[in-house]
Amino acid sequence: MRMSNFVAGLTNTNPATTAPVYKQYRYVQYNGTVGLGATVSVSFPPTMDMFRYVIIQAQHESDLAICLGEVKVFLRGIMFFFILC
Numbered sequence: 001m002r003m004s005n006f007v008a009g010l011t012n013t014n015p016a017t018t019a020p021v022y023k024q025y026r027y028v029q030y031n032g033t034v035g036l037g038a039t040v041s042v043s044f045p046p047t048m049d050m051f052r053y054v055i056i057q058a059q060h061e062s063d064l065a066i067c068l069g070e071v072k073v074f075l076r077g078i079m080f081f082f083i084l085c
Helices: none
Strands: 003-011 026-034 053-058 070-075 078-083
Touching: 053 070
Parallel strands: none
Antiparallel strands: 003 026, 003 053, 070 078
């Protein structure tokens, strides 16, 4: 399954205790389809606000979960690398 038209969001609410509600957090929209094995980037406007959690969420018509192989988070010259699934 290819991923398309997703949002990347920032929040301080722990998603393990409170499930994120689609687009009810600070987010940017990625419009387009991501091919298998492809890499895409999204950027947030600069802010002095600090956030603890990164949310990657898509609105689906089915209950299928998405699986991301890697998520890299860059902030002020620092990179965090996460392997998911």
